[in-house]
Amino acid sequence: MTNLAGVPYYILEFGDELVYFTPYTITLFLLALTFTIFVLISMPERQVDIAFGGDAYTTKVISVSEMRFRRFMAIACGLASMGAMVTGDIFNFTLFTAMVGITNVGIVAAVKSPHVQNAAYQYGLVALSATVPLFGGAAIYAAATGSLSMIELAKGALPAVPFVAKAFLVLGVIGEGMAPFYAAKAEMFRAPGAPYVIMCSLSSLLIFLRVIEVVMLG
Amino acid sequence: MIAQLILATLTGLLLLGIHRKVIARIQRRPGPPVWQEILHMLKFSFKSTWIPATASTVLFRGVVLVAIGIWTAAFFVMLTGGSLLVIFGIYMLHKIVEHGFGLSSGSPYGKFGGVRSVISAASEIPLFVSVAAIAIFTRSFDISDIVAYQQVHGPLMFIAFPAAVAMYIVILSKMPFGPFSIVESKELVSGYKTEHFGIWRAGLEVCNGLKTTVLLATFLMVFVGQLPILWLGAGMLLLVVSLSFACALTPMLSPFDSVTVQTLVTGLMLCYGAVLFIGVRA
Numbered sequence: 001m002t003n004l005a006g007v008p009y010y011i012l013e014f015g016d017e018l019v020y021f022t023p024y025t026i027t028l029f030l031l032a033l034t035f036t037i038f039v040l041i042s043m044p045e046r047q048v049d050i051a052f053g054g055d056a057y058t059t060k061v062i063s064v065s066e067m068r069f070r071r072f073m074a075i076a077c078g079l080a081s082m083g084a085m086v087t088g089d090i091f092n093f094t095l096f097t098a099m100v101g102i103t104n105v106g107i108v109a110a111v112k113s114p115h116v117q118n119a120a121y122q123y124g125l126v127a128l129s130a131t132v133p134l135f136g137g138a139a140i141y142a143a144a145t146g147s148l149s150m151i152e153l154a155k156g157a158l159p160a161v162p163f164v165a166k167a168f169l170v171l172g173v174i175g176e177g178m179a180p181f182y183a184a185k186a187e188m189f190r191a192p193g194a195p196y197v198i199m200c201s202l203s204s205l206l207i208f209l210r211v212i213e214v215v216m217l218g
Numbered sequence: 219m220i221a222q223l224i225l226a227t228l229t230g231l232l233l234l235g236i237h238r239k240v241i242a243r244i245q246r247r248p249g250p251p252v253w254q255e256i257l258h259m260l261k262f263s264f265k266s267t268w269i270p271a272t273a274s275t276v277l278f279r280g281v282v283l284v285a286i287g288i289w290t291a292a293f294f295v296m297l298t299g300g301s302l303l304v305i306f307g308i309y310m311l312h313k314i315v316e317h318g319f320g321l322s323s324g325s326p327y328g329k330f331g332g333v334r335s336v337i338s339a340a341s342e343i344p345l346f347v348s349v350a351a352i353a354i355f356t357r358s359f360d361i362s363d364i365v366a367y368q369q370v371h372g373p374l375m376f377i378a379f380p381a382a383v384a385m386y387i388v389i390l391s392k393m394p395f396g397p398f399s400i401v402e403s404k405e406l407v408s409g410y411k412t413e414h415f416g417i418w419r420a421g422l423e424v425c426n427g428l429k430t431t432v433l434l435a436t437f438l439m440v441f442v443g444q445l446p447i448l449w450l451g452a453g454m455l456l457l458v459v460s461l462s463f464a465c466a467l468t469p470m471l472s473p474f475d476s477v478t479v480q481t482l483v484t485g486l487m488l489c490y491g492a493v494l495f496i497g498v499r500a
Contacts, residue, residue: 024304027291031311034284042276045324059272059324194274194321201336202314209307212346216353 011088011151018088018151024213028085028206035202036078039071039195047192060192066110067193073106074196081203085210090148093214094131094138094172100203101127101176107200111191130175137168153217166215173211176204219294223428226293229451230427231255233434233458234394240462241395259423267416272324281318282414282421288312289428296436299362305436306349309388310342312429316401319422320410331409334473335401344384344480347487351381352440354494361439368443375441380490382441387483389433393461397468398476434458 008020021029044067046059062070077100084096105124108116142148144165145158152158191197235252242249251257269278292308295301313335320332353359355377356367368374375382391398402409411422434454438445445453471479 023295024301024307027304027307031284031288031314034280035314038277038280042274042280045274045277045322046272047324047329048272048326050326192324194318194324195277198277198314198318198321201317202311205310205314209310212350213303 008151018149019086020088020151021086025085025210028209029082032078032081032085032202032206035195035199036075036082039074039078039199042195043067044193044195062193066112069110070107070193070196073103074199077103077107077199077203081199081206084207088150090141090150090153090169090214091138093210094134094169097134097173097176097207097211098127098131100207101130104176104200104203107193107196108191111193113191116191127176130172132172133168133175134172137165137172140165140168150214150217161217170211170215173207176207222297223290223293226431227424227427228256229454230430230432231259231423233430233454234426236455237393237458237462237465238395240459241466244463244466255423255427259420259427262416262420262423265416267418269418270323270325270413273413274322274324277318277322278414279418281315281322282418282425284318285312285315285425286421286428288315289425289432292432293428296361296432296439299360299365301359302349302352302361302364302436302440303359305361305432306345309345309433312392313342315425316410319414320401323413325413327407327412328410331401331412335410337473337477342388343484344487345388347484347491348378348381348384348388350491351378351494361436364440365444373442378441380487382437384483384487384490385437385441389437389457390461390464391480392429392433393465395470396461396465397471398480399465399470400473400476 008022009026010021012019044062046061048057048059050057080096080099080103084093084100087093087096101124105120105127108120111117111120138148140162141153144160144162145153147153147158153161232253232255235250235255238254239249239252269275288308288311292305295304295308316335317332320328320330320335322328349359352364352374355371355374356364358364358367364374371377390396393399394402400409402411411419414422431454434457435450437457438450438453442453
């Protein structure tokens with residue numbers, strides 16, 4: 001497969017770096033943008049917890065300082081996701097993916113719950129390990145083809161990309177929060193603050209959807 | 219275009235009503251009338267709307283609009299013969315909608331519905347392998363190219379049978395009252411949609427109608443080919459009835475078992491994809 005996911009509507013060049021918009025990347029970009037705007041303008045919910053064995057229930061309230069930090073991390077996550085959706089450079093894609101992993105930990109790290117912090121720590125270790133195959137994959141792309149440009153790879157004129165490079169790239173992305181490594185991440189969703197927590201699952205799904213297009217090239 | 223959208227929504231809701239009716243008849247219950255889901259949508263449109271005091275108001279409302287928006291986009295991508303990859307992406311992003319519905323209210327029932335939606339993410343990977351297998355045969359992700367390929371080579375249902383089975387299971391996992399419907403099981407009241415009432419619930423019903431139409435019609439276009447409208451309708455009806463049988467005769471799995479079964483299907487599909495890929499390389 002040598003086609004990008006659709007004909008690019010627009011290509012924005014920054015020297016040898018470029019950003020392009022196809023129907024597929026625009027769809028993903030708009031989703032990331034929409035949820036980032038939600039993060040910007042919405043207040044967190046007050047999560048209700050039921051005390052088992054009785055009729056009592058409690059609501060969790062997020063403090064202003066915690067909300068500010070988590071909102072900042074969620075916006076950073078949204079920006080990194082948007083970057084990963086439209087970049088036409090494989091190295092930039094891996095950088096944005098790694099940034100998504102870091103911001104995902106940040107979104108829940110401020111929550112004062114041992115369950116959530118434990119899950120965030122475990123997820124952080126997996127995400128950290130996943131960056132090795134992620135950047136390794138990008139390095140093999142560059143070594144084998146002499147280019148990291150997705151547009152050039154899509155033309156089909158470069159040497160074929162080794163299977164191991166694609167496998168490393170997918171493994172790296174999976175480690176950032178897809179099955180089966182999402183188990184730790186699912187525990188992170190215990191955290192209150194829906195507009196911020198949702199960015200964790202959205203960013204992982206978006207990155208996974210984009211890497212599918214990336215590995216089809218070359 | 220608006221007329222097509224309304225027709226697609228009503229068709230999807232009618233099919234969901236037939237789904238409920240068939241399940242009821244199999245279980246020897248009278249069941250609701252087949253237009254019950256359409257009545258639900260209309261009823262919720264005119265009922266009083268309220269938002270829980272604990273909710274994140276913007277997300278609570280916004281996620282409904284996102285749900286309708288993404289499935290409207292998927293519908294037009296399907297109509298115009300656009301990229302199957304976009305429909306696949308939208309299908310996966312529906313998880314985020316369920317997650318958003320569940321978390322935004324602050325309700326524990328909604329939250330667990332949303333979390334269950336996220337943990338069943340393995341169910342989407344067979345769809346990816348299915349899409350990749352189709353692309354290996356047709357050398358394109360565009361539905362128009364896939365339809366053209368089938369006019370020459372015959373239905374992909376026979377050429378890539380495991381891919382068709384995988385996509386069928388994916389659709390089954392999104393049908394209400396099915397073995398994988400853990401996101402809205404009764405111990406969670408209505409799961410992720412527990413707290414959405416009034417116009418917001420009507421919006422969710424519209425989304426469900428559109429989603430049903432898009433998934434069933436895409437399945438037929440991708441695995442059977444371009445059909446006249448009446449045959450397309452008959453094919454969708456046949457698919458729904460077969461799905462209803464599967465839902466009526468299978469108990470709802472526990473969340474752990476649901477994920478395990480979906481992971482097994484994923485493993486089998488990955489093996490099938492690898493065999494196809496190696497075959498192409500050889």
